[in-house]
Amino acid sequence: MALALGGCAGGTEPSPTVGTEPASTSSATPAPTSGGEPPVTSAPELITVPDVSGMNHQDAQDTMQAAGLYNxxxxxxxxxxxxLILDRDWVQTGQTPAAGTKVTPDTVITLTAIKYSDR
Structure with missing residues (x-):
């Protein structure tokens, strides 16, 4: 069985460059623009948490996801x-954060529910 290695001309390996930084590094502070002001960075998109109180749990999940909230x-x-195995067997009794709160898309939304039979 033969093993072929390509790209090994003369058995030399490129030496690492000393004292240079990779091109993909970023600084904590944005570089100033020509006017001396830092560039404007956009704030994360905010989503208004929908009110799902009293909804069937499956419908509440669907409503949150339609609003862009998946966590x-x-x-x-x-x-x-x-x-909550069968979502349609449960009804929403609470949510955190409260309906109407503006949150980022990655915010954890806690949906509290009870079984319809627990009422």
Whole structure:
């Protein structure tokens, strides 16, 4: 069995360059523009948290995702720690952050629900 290695002309390897930084480094402070002002950086997009109180849990999840919120956490509102397996069997009793709050898309949204049979 033969093993061929390409690109090894003369058995020399390129030596690393000393004292240079990779081109992809970035500084913590944006470089000033020609006017001496730092460039304007855009703030993260803010999303208004929808009100899903009283909704079926599946519909509440769909509503949050339609708004652009995907970091969803679900909690059994009875405190029994049950998993919300069949979302349509649960009704929303609370949410954090509150409806109307402006959040970034990566904010954790906690949806609290109870089974319809717990009412």
């Amino acid at each position: 969803l956490r679900e909690v059994d509102g009875t405190g029994r720690g049950r998993m």
